[in-house]
Amino acid sequence: MIIREEKTITVRSQVKEQLHHKILIVGGGTAGLTVAAQLRRKGVEDVGVLEPSDKHYYQAAWTLVGAGAYRPEATVRPEEHQIPQGIRWIQDAAEEIDPIKQVVRTREGREVGYDFLVVAAGIQLDWHKIEGLEETLGQNGVSSNYRFDLAPKTWAFMQQLKGGVALFSAPSTPVKCGGAPQKIMYLTADYARRRGFARGLEVVFGSAGTTIFAVPEIKAVLDRVIERYGIDTRFHHELVAVDGHKKEATFELTANHPKVKAAPEAPKPRITIPFDFLHVVPPQSAPDFIKQSPLADPSTPLGWVEVNKHTLQHARFPNVFSLGDASSLPTSKTGAAVRKQAPVLVENLLSVMKGQEPSRQYDGYTSCPLVTAYGKMFLAEFLYDNKWHPTLPINTQKERYDMWLLKKHGLPFMYWNLMLKGQA
Template identity: 40%
Template sequence: MSNIGVVSSCSCIHPLVHLLRPSIQKKGLHTAARLAAKDYYEVLVLGGGTGGITMSARMKRKVGAGNVAVVEPSETHYYQPIWTLVGAGAKKLATSARPTARVIPRGVEWIKSRVQELNPDKSCVYLENDKKISYKYLIIALGISLHYEKIKGLPEGFNHPHIGSNYSVHTVEKTWRALQDFKEGNAVFTFPNTPVKCAGAPQKIMYLTEAYLRKTGKRSTANIIFNTALGGIFGVQKYAEALLEIIKARDINVNYKRNLVEVRADIQEAVFENLDKPGVTEVYKYDMLHVTPPMGPPAVLLNSPVSDAAGWVDVDKETLQHKKYHNVFGIGDCTNLPTSKTAAAIAAQSGVLDKTISLVMKNKLPTKKYDGYTSCPLVTGYSRVILAEFDYNAQPLETFPIDQSKERLTMYYMKADMMPFLYWNGLLKGYWGGPGPIRKLLHLGLK
């Protein structure tokens, strides 16, 4: 099973398009993808996902396109947040994909290769075929890796019907097929015992499934089960309370501290470990199974000098500068920033990191501080979304002067239609740094 881990999977960027600076970047050719034409760049970006493309666009304007390179092996860039709706049949998979060549900023070199080793002490990295690239400044945006293989029987289980996963391009359409084929019985949804990108996504498809079954007259014969390794439904109390009301009203069964460890696809059984009782397992029969895979840092970051003990890039949580190497920076899912891993977080981080690097280049200390802002549009039906926004302290940090814990049709259209537009035309081109200024305006300067 291929791991698709370079693009953040939950986009919560705000679609205030009329306030967005018009893009001055015209579509055009960047340097052809290949092994690096040069062996030194002023700014080297590792990863061509959300964070990598965004920062390469910002760095191009700072040091010039010819001085920036992006290392990325994949030929396709995916807007993964829309996969929640693809898995529920509300969007087509093709709408989430663009050629990498089209999203890398014009003139920035695309090095179509994989990173094999980071050597920050010598300010260089090694790519495939032992190609060495040196840099003045390094931005690490390598995303997060999916590990379906860590669940016994799951990789081969995808060859059977009734199993899907919205986290991979290879399995998201299987979710929709499993939903359409469902007739009666247990529909089981999982959340793993690891960090994940977009922690709301595992339950979004559950709400959409429940809505679909109601719409198609199958709800009365369905038992919807959410087995999560976490101890609560959501990490922010305000939104957790709203979600629990929905769960109660829709008769959804939630089991906490349950971690999927095995799938027996031939007999349609899912085995969960009870985390409160180590070694004790529970078996659930399923007629539909949606799996959120275990996730972790990319392999190249494990035991790397730039990483903490767990393998995440070790950065200052306010400036995104590396704690040891002052010419190294991190952004997005691969970092140890203590906030949810979403594209909304990357948007806010990109604005801070831009300011940080600008000051470092002038031999000044960074002053701009990232407050942990992140967001997750919690899709609760085919026409409803709760727009959760919060900070490092798990406190709501809402942009609009309304109660965003309420399900709203307007927020659904933001998620489904406007956010993708802002992603492709604003964030990836380096013109969107999150809704902070808009929030301040709408709240009359008050937090």
């Protein structure tokens, strides 16, 4: 039976309802529900999930939606059906966390107390940090696979392309799925090749990064893909403004660009690139309510929940844990990483609940299905410190059709039927 919190009529600034759970999970996305399901499988009682959205998304398929290779409707299901049996769903958003009083205050005026807290509220998309972007998103050939409603627009704009410049951006902040900014680029290049206009299309990657991929064994494969498509890579380029009407994107050179290093006092040079199609990946950070809370990592303005990178326990509040995109774990933020983090968190949380020290360790495992063409994918798997870590008994340094099938069919099946049920 799903215990669902009845909505109460509330007046902001007044506490309308006080609740308490032994374990409160903030965020019912990939990480929150995976942890909730695993806790229930272990027979843990009195778990609440605070989640405002009535929809649950399989975001990993949005890359394929953007390329017309997956139905958008197949990436969304009602949240109600995903909440594990016996878990209380509080349909509301956290606004403030007070880890001293052990209480979370919500948008609708609730105060939810907890003994133990799991923060899994995902990542915030900071569209507003790129001047002119919000006004033009979804129009003028500007789109992004980072939103459910926009991914189909990416596909629409891709189909309108007949040549010109297809421009792809990647910001300097960590993003969810570090491979997503480039996967749609390879799919666009392949689309142009298949439709016969690749020669008339200039594909440009404007990235604030310093390289196509930080893991050398994976970079080697991607360098060959880039060469095959003739992609013009411009690293150290941060997208700062978009003019949708003029179809121009402005980049600022980053601090580690040789020109900026040579004249660090001078204003950073800006470069404007005209485009016919622009796929934007916005800068990202922890949700504001986390940034503003005592749980935030003080060493960065991005505000991730500061946890021990092996135990996932908070650095200062031992009854608080975090995983997934909102956490400070220094690995690539993916659902695949969450799959490995969740059992570590659950076991360590249960130890702490028994008064013991957390003993299980997360090694930073993450993976990214790098789609490089229609029908081709290779799996990038790695650990902390960008250590390549292939786990499959096949050559994963090769673009493969069986891996494409895994991305298109195997992983979504695993997500909905095993991971969210606490079985993978």
